[in-house]
Structure formats: structure tokens, C-alpha cells
Amino acid sequence: MNTKHLALTVVFSVGLVACNHTSSAKIDNLGASIDANSALVIQTESQKSNALFKAYFAERMQMNPISATYVGVSDYNDRFNPPINQQTLAETLAFEQKYLTKIQAIDASALRGQDLLSYEIFLRDRKIALEGAKFPGHLIPIHQMGGxxxxxxxxxxxxxxxxxxxxxxxxxxxxxxxxxxxxxxxxxxxxxxxxxxxxxxxxxxxxxxxxxxxxxxxxxxxxxxxxxxxxxxxxxxxxxxxxxxxxxxxxxxxxxxxxxxxxxxxxxxxxxxxxxxxxxTFGLLDLPNGKAWYDYRIKTNTTLALNAEEIHNFGQQEVARILAEMTKVKETVGFEGDLTAFFEFLRTDEQFFFDSEQALIDGYTQVKQNIDSRVPLLFEVFPKADYEVRAVEAYRAASSAGASYQSPAPDGSRPGIFYINAYNLKAQPKYLMETLSVHEAAPGHHFQIAIQQEVESLPDFRKFGGYTVFAEGWALYAESLGKEMGLFTDPYMWYGRLSDEQLRAMRLVVDTGLHAFGWSRQQAIDFMVDNSSLALTDIEAEVERYIAMAGQAVSYKVGQRHIRMLRNKAQKALGEHFNLKKFHTQILIDGALPMPILEAKIDRWIVQQQS
Incomplete structure (x- = not known):
């Protein structure tokens, strides 16, 4: 996912919001309301917190018109985001501090259910946003992956x-x-x-x-x-x-x-x-305060207390494990030669590639129909919105990811879009079709994001927010469900699943290598060439993506590992009473959550199921 696309609405880096004070009196009046008889009505903590969340989202949309357009708030379609300057940065900081002060005034012990989840998320996010203000991301406002x-x-x-x-x-x-x-x-x-x-x-x-x-x-x-x-x-x-x-x-x-x-x-x-x-140079390590900046990027993208060395080592282990699985596929299909030769065969043999953009799109559309018929095997909740398969527009194809997802319009006027990049057909082998479809569309990003937008009980800041580790972790976990849905029966399609997982494992190594251990661009490229069958153009684009978006790429595997850990914990605790469909509902039904908050929620669910 190019999160893209991630978060899930357009975000240009740092320093984009400027406070509009015309509605500050209305927004600040959160502690009480006046009824028809002008009698003071004291709000409960739940009412106060939800009024706070509503006010935050309204002000945030006012300050970030581009994000407002993407989430269906049309009031500011005539405005662009405010210019990057010291006033904007100061107002952004004041905005976050104001809402941190307000949420800290709420008595969390009086909250339950969604209200408590929202409180925990909101408090955490305000602290994280304020912590990030010390890093000069606004000085790099655009790069080849976005802006x-x-x-x-x-x-x-x-x-x-x-x-x-x-x-x-x-x-x-x-x-x-x-x-x-x-x-x-x-x-x-x-x-x-x-x-x-x-x-x-x-x-x-x-x-x-x-x-x-x-x-x-x-x-x-x-x-x-x-x-x-x-x-x-x-x-x-x-x-x-x-x-x-x-x-x-x-x-x-x-x-x-x-x-x-x-x-x-x-x-x-x-x-x-x-x-x-x-x-x-290429890594954050080479910029002023770069080590602390990268540590912050790891924290924001994974929501977990991890360090670069731990992530790097985990990636090395996963790369080795997946290479062994790839060797088994080579043997299964009867390929004579070593793994390097097998990779070259998979990169170049004409049988694995489409000869036109339309054939590529048609192929993915057929896979969509097959997957759509199988997801009921593992799920009991489904998004109302559908999605369609499209080619990436020509003007941005050269530097875009191989595949990505754009969420549907909240009002149902626009479906979700599963984008396939047809810029280089040799970078889109047929054996990736099932795994990419599961990841980007159903039951991956399309399920998670569309359902999140459709849950009426979520406050808007959660409905249209997200965490890379949750969104990408879920999508990679969704890939791992392929065999349970009856996919990956062809050994080359299974290789495609391994190839995609290997990409995410290599990201752990390369991202940390670039930003924490002084790797060069060429060193990162060589590592990926040696350990995968990805096209060189794809590898170069991937490496340059990691350089531009430090820390984002490590969230995929970390998130998948955490969700799988929670599933294993629930299965062990509940035994024969474990219901996979209901577990998936629990993961999806409250929208994206930071991993520690998700884990606490699943622990409570396990206790409820046991009783």
C-alpha cells in the first residue's frame, strides 16, 4: 500500500494546518450546554469527550482543507492548505497542545467501551504529535512519493x-x-x-x-x-x-x-x-538529530517500543526463512538450477507477464471476482462499498508503487480503487495477482478502511484516521489468510505470496540499514536483488521510497506479527471455542488502533469469551 497511502487521507508532511479562530468560542465551549429553558445541563464524561472529539475533527478539517475534501467534508473545497511558515508551525503546535490539555481534563475512569478507546487513542496521538514538532520535516515538503x-x-x-x-x-x-x-x-x-x-x-x-x-x-x-x-x-x-x-x-x-x-x-x-x-547520503542518521528523528519515525509508524537493531535482526531472520520456502517452490516446479537462476527465470520468462495494460487490468478483475466469492469463509462483516481495479494514471506511474489502494467516498458516491501500476509490465508478474489483490483490496485494505468509515459509532477522528502498523499489518496478515480461503493452490501463485512477504521482510532490513546503520542506496539495492526476484526498476523505486519515507516500511511486518500473535493468544486461551470470524470482527470493527490499545482490547474480549 502506498499510503498512500496512509495514512489514508492526503498528508503532505509537517506544518500544513493553521488555526482559524472564527469558531474558537464554539469549539471551546465543551463543558456544558444550554437547554431550551436556558438551564445549565452538566455533561457526563462521555458527552464531554465526544463533544471534544467532534470539535477537534471540525477544527482539523477547517485547518486542513485537502484532507477535508478527501473525507467528504465539502465546506473548504475552495481552499488549499495554508503555506509553510513559522506562523503555521506555531498554530499547529498550539492546536495540539490545546486539545491535549482538554483531553487530560476528562475523567477516564468514567468512560467505557468506544468512549474509552477513543480517549486512549486521542490522548496518545496528541502527545505523539507534540513530540514530533521538534523534528524539521517541514523543510522537506515534497519528495517523489508524494506531496x-x-x-x-x-x-x-x-x-x-x-x-x-x-x-x-x-x-x-x-x-x-x-x-x-x-x-x-x-x-x-x-x-x-x-x-x-x-x-x-x-x-x-x-x-x-x-x-x-x-x-x-x-x-x-x-x-x-x-x-x-x-x-x-x-x-x-x-x-x-x-x-x-x-x-x-x-x-x-x-x-x-x-x-x-x-x-x-x-x-x-x-x-x-x-x-x-x-x-x-541517504539516511536520517546523516541529518541533524537524525538518530532521534528515526527513532521517532519507528515509534509513530509501529506504535510499539521497538528499536532499529531489533527490527533489523527480525528482518534478517525472516528473509532467511522465506528464502528456504522459496527453495521448496523451486523444487516443487522442477526447476533445475540454483535459487539465483530461479529468480532470473521468474523475472524474465514471458509466461509470467501480460502483454498489455488492458490484459493486466482484466486479469486482476477476474481475480477480484474469485476472491470476493471466498471471503465469507473467514468473515462475518463486510464493507458496503465495492471497489474497482484501475491502472495508475500515466502522469504519476513512473515513481508510484506497484499497487495501491484509495478508499471509497464516505457517502458512497465513489467506490474504493485498487490501483495497479502498468508503467513496467515486467514488474507486474502474474504470480503476484492473488497476493496483491488480497493485500490491497479484499480482505485487506478495502475491508479494513471501508468498514472503518462505515462504523457509525466511531467519532470522525477515528473513522478517517489510521495507523500504518494497523492498516499495513492487517493487509499483510490478510495475505496470510490466502490458503485458508482456498487461494495459492498454484505453486507459482504461492511463490507470489512468498515474494510479497519477502519484500516486507527485506524492508525491515533495508529501512533500518539506510536510516540507522549507514547503508548506501546501492547497498540496499544489492541486498534486495540478492534476496528476491523483483524487477530492478521495482527495487530501485522501493529503495528510494524507503529513503523518502523513513520508518514507514517497517510497519508492515511488525503489524502482521502483532496481529498474528493476538490470534495465537486468543486461540490458545479459548481452545475449541475460538471463532476466527468473530476474531476478525474484533480486529476490524473498531477501526485502526495503536497496537498496545488493540492488544488490551483483544485481552478484554478473550476474558469476555471465556465467561
Whole structure:
């Protein structure tokens, strides 16, 4: 998952929210409410906490308009996130401190059930957010895996969360474009400050960002990804002919005079000033306060008290174990040669690859239908929203992950999307189809994220929040259910499952190697080439992803291990009374949880089942 995509809504790094104080009196009035007779009504701790959660989410959406659009809050569709500057950073810090103070005033001993879970999560998250303020992530506002430059293009394509249904929708996006231009200018200033403080991207990553920017510097406006919404304008019966003409004229001017120049300014700066100042090292360890920064990244991504050495060693053990399993597959299919030769065979033999993007998408669609018929074997709760299979858009395919998932619209207007990257068909072997589908779609990310959005009892900050270790841990755990669902009967499909698990095991080694033990980019690439059959282009993109998103990649295996540990604990405690469907319900029904809070919840469930 490119979490993506993770968290699950668009987040650009650090320093994006600015407090809007117009509603502060309303938001701060959480301790009591006035009834129709103007009599003071004292709230319970449950009512106070839920009012607090509601106020937090409302203010957060007001301060982060891009995230608001993605979760279906349309009030701020005309705004972009505020610029990166000291005022924004200070207001963000004050915002988190305010809500930490408020949650600490709640009496947790009076809370039960969802209220208690929400309290524990909210308190923990505010502390973590404040701790992260000491690290200068805002000085690296964009990289090849994400940032405002790619998020804005996705919104402006007309195929994402930004609506283009009414005349006001088009005007909203034009207004948002002005905010985008302001934000990108602030990103330039932040990167200049990064140069002064020796907090800059490695040169190979800068080189990957440049073509992403250049893709939007077109001469022919009809070739711009931002032209997409105009193609459907004529079909809008609810917009008058005069309005259509004015909208088209204004929209083209916005592309020409606002959007393209914003991309050009960033491109010019990054190619002429930033690239020469880019660094030749790769890990956080090489940045000021880098060791503490990486330790923080491990904590935020895993939610557990783990250190780099422990994760590195666990990864080495898993890589060796999975290599042994791969050797068994080689023997099963009767391949003559060593494992290195088997890897080369799997990388190159034509039988394992599709010859067109459409054939790739059709193949995954067929796998979807097969999996959808099997998930009832292990589950009793299902998302209402469906998902569809799509190819990654051409403008972002070169630097995107091999597969990813985008959650459905909360109001049901847009399905979940399982993206397959067709940029390099030799990086999409057929033997990965079942394991990738289970991970990204059902019962992996699609089940977990869609169900989380659909649970009515969850406060919005949980419904639309998440933890990489939970989301990715669940998706990797879901892969391990494949045989229980009747998948992976073909030995090459089983190899695909092992290949995907090996990728996650190698991430433990490579991520920590890069950021804690001084590995070079080439050293990381060589390790992955030696221990997998992944295409070299895939490996290079993966390694550069780990460089850009320190600590994110270790959460997959760590999360899977923790969820499997909880299942084993429950099975041992409950014996013949253990019900796997009900266990899965317990994991999914309360949304994403930090691992310690999930473990405490499952422990309580085990006691309830025993009684």
C-alpha cells in the first residue's frame, strides 16, 4: 500500500494546518450546554469527550482543507492548505497542545467501551504529535512519493475526490489553485531554509521529483491533466451555456497563468538551486538529530517500543526463512538450477507477464471476482462499498508503487480503487495477482478502511484516521489468510505470496540499514536483488521510497506479527471455542488502533469469551 497511502487521507508532511479562530468560542465551549429553558445541563464524561472529539475533527478539517475534501467534508473545497511558515508551525503546535490539555481534563475512569478507546487513542496521538514538532520535516515538503505537487494534480484530474458537478465546483477548484500556488511558493522557501540547515533530499530523489513537476509544464493546455474536468463540462445539464463559456475561459486562464507557473517555479528552483545542494547520503542518521528523528519515525509508524537493531535482526531472520520456502517452490516446479537462476527465470520468462495494460487490468478483475466469492469463509462483516481495479494514471506511474489502494467516498458516491501500476509490465508478474489483490483490496485494505468509515459509532477522528502498523499489518496478515480461503493452490501463485512477504521482510532490513546503520542506496539495492526476484526498476523505486519515507516500511511486518500473535493468544486461551470470524470482527470493527490499545482490547474480549 502506498499510503498512500496512509495514512489514508492526503498528508503532505509537517506544518500544513493553521488555526482559524472564527469558531474558537464554539469549539471551546465543551463543558456544558444550554437547554431550551436556558438551564445549565452538566455533561457526563462521555458527552464531554465526544463533544471534544467532534470539535477537534471540525477544527482539523477547517485547518486542513485537502484532507477535508478527501473525507467528504465539502465546506473548504475552495481552499488549499495554508503555506509553510513559522506562523503555521506555531498554530499547529498550539492546536495540539490545546486539545491535549482538554483531553487530560476528562475523567477516564468514567468512560467505557468506544468512549474509552477513543480517549486512549486521542490522548496518545496528541502527545505523539507534540513530540514530533521538534523534528524539521517541514523543510522537506515534497519528495517523489508524494506531496502537494502530486496531490493537487490528482484532485485536478477530475477523477479523484474534488467534485466537478456544478458551476460552483469549478469555481472552487480555481480558487483552490491560487492557494496551491501560494503553498508551492512557501515550499520553495522551506527548501531554501532546509539548504541552510543541511536538511535536504538526497540527489537521486530530487532527480525523480523533477519529471513529476515537468509533466505539468505543458504548452498545449488540452494535454494537461488539469484539462480533464473541462472535457466533461459540456455534459453538465445543470450548468447554463453562458456559465459554461465563462467557466471554460476562466479555467483555461487558471491553468495557464496560475497552475503551470507554480509548477515551473518549483521545477526551476529544484533543478537549478536545490539539486546542486542535494545530499550524497541517504539516511536520517546523516541529518541533524537524525538518530532521534528515526527513532521517532519507528515509534509513530509501529506504535510499539521497538528499536532499529531489533527490527533489523527480525528482518534478517525472516528473509532467511522465506528464502528456504522459496527453495521448496523451486523444487516443487522442477526447476533445475540454483535459487539465483530461479529468480532470473521468474523475472524474465514471458509466461509470467501480460502483454498489455488492458490484459493486466482484466486479469486482476477476474481475480477480484474469485476472491470476493471466498471471503465469507473467514468473515462475518463486510464493507458496503465495492471497489474497482484501475491502472495508475500515466502522469504519476513512473515513481508510484506497484499497487495501491484509495478508499471509497464516505457517502458512497465513489467506490474504493485498487490501483495497479502498468508503467513496467515486467514488474507486474502474474504470480503476484492473488497476493496483491488480497493485500490491497479484499480482505485487506478495502475491508479494513471501508468498514472503518462505515462504523457509525466511531467519532470522525477515528473513522478517517489510521495507523500504518494497523492498516499495513492487517493487509499483510490478510495475505496470510490466502490458503485458508482456498487461494495459492498454484505453486507459482504461492511463490507470489512468498515474494510479497519477502519484500516486507527485506524492508525491515533495508529501512533500518539506510536510516540507522549507514547503508548506501546501492547497498540496499544489492541486498534486495540478492534476496528476491523483483524487477530492478521495482527495487530501485522501493529503495528510494524507503529513503523518502523513513520508518514507514517497517510497519508492515511488525503489524502482521502483532496481529498474528493476538490470534495465537486468543486461540490458545479459548481452545475449541475460538471463532476466527468473530476474531476478525474484533480486529476490524473498531477501526485502526495503536497496537498496545488493540492488544488490551483483544485481552478484554478473550476474558469476555471465556465467561
Amino acid at each position: 502537494a505537487h502530486s496531490a493537487f494534480a490528482s484532485l485536478g484530474s477530475g477523477k479523484s475526490a474534488q467534485p466537478f458537478n456544478t458551476a460552483d465546483d469549478y469555481r472552487n477548484f480555481m480558487s483552490r489553485a491560487n492557494g496551491f500556488a501560494t503553498y508551492m511558493d512557501s515550499a520553495i522557501e522551506a527548501m531554501k531554509e532546509g539548504i541552510e540547515n543541511s536538511v535536504v533530499l538526497p540527489k537521486p530523489l530530487i532527480k525523480k521529483v523533477l519529471p513529476q513537476l515537468q509533466a505539468h509544464m505543458v504548452e498545449d493546455l488540452t494535454q494537461s491533466v488539469f484539462y480533464g474536468p473541462l472535457q466533461s463540462l459540456e455534459e453538465k445539464d445543470n450548468i447554463t451555456g453562458l456559465d459554461k463559456a465563462q467557466i471554460k475561459s476562466d479555467y483555461l486562464k487558471t491553468i495557464q497563468n496560475v497552475i503551470i507557473p507554480a509548477y515551473r517555479r518549483v521545477y526551476t528552483f529544484m533543478s537549478e538551486e536545490y539539486l546542486p545542494k542535494g545530499r550524497d
